[in-house]
Amino acid sequence: MPDLLEVATEPNRRALLRLLAEGEKTVTELSGHFPVSRSAVSQHLLLLSEVGLVTARKDGRNRYYRLDGAGMVRLREQFEAFWTTELDLLVADAGRLGPQSSQGNI
Amino acid sequence: MPDLLEVATEPNRRALLRLLAEGEKTVTELSGHFPVSRSAVSQHLLLLSEVGLVTARKDGRNRYYRLDGAGMVRLREQFEAFWTTELDLLVADAGRLGPQSSQGNI
DNA sequence: AAAATACGTTAGTCGTCACTAACGCATTAA
DNA sequence: TTAATGCGTTAGTGACGACTAACGTATTTT
Numbered sequence: 001m002p003d004l005l006e007v008a009t010e011p012n013r014r015a016l017l018r019l020l021a022e023g024e025k026t027v028t029e030l031s032g033h034f035p036v037s038r039s040a041v042s043q044h045l046l047l048l049s050e051v052g053l054v055t056a057r058k059d060g061r062n063r064y065y066r067l068d069g070a071g072m073v074r075l076r077e078q079f080e081a082f083w084t085t086e087l088d089l090l091v092a093d094a095g096r097l098g099p100q101s102s103q104g105n106i
Numbered sequence: 107m108p109d110l111l112e113v114a115t116e117p118n119r120r121a122l123l124r125l126l127a128e129g130e131k132t133v134t135e136l137s138g139h140f141p142v143s144r145s146a147v148s149q150h151l152l153l154l155s156e157v158g159l160v161t162a163r164k165d166g167r168n169r170y171y172r173l174d175g176a177g178m179v180r181l182r183e184q185f186e187a188f189w190t191t192e193l194d195l196l197v198a199d200a201g202r203l204g205p206q207s208s209q210g211n212i
Numbered sequence: 213a214a215a216a217t218a219c220g221t222t223a224g225t226c227g228t229c230a231c232t233a234a235c236g237c238a239t240t241a242a
Numbered sequence: 243t244t245a246a247t248g249c250g251t252t253a254g255t256g257a258c259g260a261c262t263a264a265c266g267t268a269t270t271t272t
Contacts, residue, residue, distance in 0.1 A: 009115040012230090014188055021192035027250060040231055042250055047229095061238045061249050067193075069200025076197055079185065082120055086127035087173075091182055094175025118260090133220060146261055148220060153259095167219050167268045 004071075005078050007051045012036065013044050017067065020054060024066035110177075111184050113157045118142065119150050123173065126160060130172035 007013065012034065019030055031041040045065050048054045052071035057064045113119065118140060125136055137147040151171050154160045158177035163170045 003115075003117055005115045005120070006112075006117070009109075009111045010230090011109055011112070014111075017193075018188070018190060021190060021196060028248085036230085037232060038250070039233085039252090043230075043252095046251080063250065067196055069196055072193060073197050073200050076189070082124070083182070084124060084127060087123075087178060090127060090173055090175055091178050094179050116260090134218085142260085143262060144220070145222090145263080149222095149260075152221085169220065 002047070002051060004051050004053075004075055005082070007047055008053060008075050010044070012040075013048060016041070016044055016048065017053065017072075020065060020067045024057070024064040026062045026064055030065070108153070108157060110157050110159075110181055111188070113153055114159060114181050116150070118146075119154060122147070122150055122154065123159065123178075126171060126173045130163070130170040132168045132170055136171070 008017065015033070016030060019025060019033060027038055027042050027045065030045070031038045034041055045054060045056075049056060049065075052068055053075065054065050054071070055068045057066070114123065121139070122136060125131060125139060133144055133148050133151065136151070137144040140147055151160060151162075155162060155171075158174055159181065160171050160177070161174050163172070
């Protein structure tokens with residue numbers, strides 16, 4: 001099974017998720033915002049649904065995709081799990097010291 | 107140029123970043139924690155350094171890799187930029203309602 | 213000193229992933 | 243009803259990415 005964070009991070013899929021945050025949309029609606037074909041968008045959506053980040057509802061000949069809240073919660077959790085306290089400290093230091101040195105020990 | 111979030115999210119590289127949060131380490135030290143070869147680890151590190159998430163220091167025949175604070179700040183920023191207010195609201199709803207419905211509109 | 217060992221990077225291969233092209237199906241028009 | 247149009251998914255292809263194998267270089271050891 002594909003990795004949740006990896007699936008969510010691909011730039012086009014990131015954009016799709018953000019568009020879907022506005023509400024449910026069809027494949028064609030979504031693909032209007034992209035340089036790539038409907039087909040490509042459709043496959044990205046299928047992948048997103050495979051990992052549980054979106055769900056689909058069929059209506060006539062349209063398929064309305066929407067975000068899956070539970071999946072998005074899992075996504076947030078996985079990111080927070082990665083972003084440990086150590087990283088927080090590190091980033092805090094970097095922010096305080098400016099963009100030169102990177103770690104506590106010189 | 108490769109995408110920062112994508113580079114950072116690959117599972118092995120995620121693990122590398124977390125290990126490096128403990129402090130600087132050599133390629134061989136790092137590869138001890140992985141099933142894959144030193145070579146693979148080395149290439150992951152090269153990629154990470156290419157996007158500015160790590161830097162290297164040479165000492166004898168060892169190369170000590172460490173996190174780059176500035177890069178990590180940029181990483182955090184990019185994630186926050188993706189995670190819009192809408193997504194926060196969505197996730198808050200999902201957490202409150204439980205794992206069934208996903209969006210405000212039924 | 214030469215030989216052996218250890219560290220890290222480059223060369224080459226295989227699989228996967230993102231994409232366009234072709235398709236099936238549903239719906240509208242004639 | 244049949245033809246035509248539109249929506250979304252599957253088939254096929256090219257490129258990219260992760261990995262092992264081979265290499266160069268530096269350091270020990272004898």
